[in-house]
Amino acid sequence: MKIMPYTVVILEKQQLTHDVVQLTLEKPDGYSFSPGQATEIAINKAGWKEEKRPFTFTSLNEDEHLEFIIKIYPDHNGVTEQIGDLRIGDSLIIDEPWGTIEYKSEGVFLAGGAGITPFIAILRDLHRKGEIGSNTLIFSNKSEKDIILEEELSEMLGANLINVITDEASEKHLFLDGFIDKDFLKSHISDFDQAFYVCGPMPFNEAMIEYLKELGAEPDALVFEE
DSSP states (O other), X not given: OOOOOEEEEEEEEEEEETTEEEXXXXXXXXXXXXXXXXXXXXXXXXXXXXXXXXXXXXXXXXXXXXXXXXXXXXXXXXXXXHHHHOOTXXXXXXXXXXXXXXXXXXXXXXXXXXXXXXXHHHHHHHHHTTOOTTOEEEEEESSGXXXXXXXXXXXXXXXXEEEEEOSSOOSXXXXXXXXOOHHHXXXXXXXXXXXXXXXXXXXXXXXXXXXXXXXXXXXXXXXXXX
């Protein structure tokens, strides 16, 4: 039996950073998902209904509404550019949830830019249950203005949030002239026999996984299309 997609109305739209929006949507009756899961989303208007893209839920299953945090690429003339132009009252088409990253045990989350999105619901869920434990997030961004939900992540993780800025000098956060490398991981992670969760642009994922393996880790990798 083919499951029909759901049409959901945008209830709120908030600009989180210069190029990232947070959408709050209606939640269909009986719709359920797990932290880290994603769904395919299309825009409910002519010419865009078949243009589906994967996005991760940043809300939790018990929340009243659905929430997505989406990076907008205005120069791509694509789905995210269109999403950037949507308003409250417009609607999206969503499919059933599907599995992406799954939380297994305490460890290190490595996120590059908008790759943070699958981790947001996982960390919110752990925080809500009082089980954030010693989980650490290493969050790499080009500049300070690119950091998504910095205040909330800091509140949840405290000293276990490591913000890394790679493209411009930063007095507030760690500055790396270039990408996170193996030496950086070695100096900031003491135990490589733990869970690792990796999500970001493809070059980031591939590099982190390679470095982690070389350091003795067996990373759970998620390649998530931006």
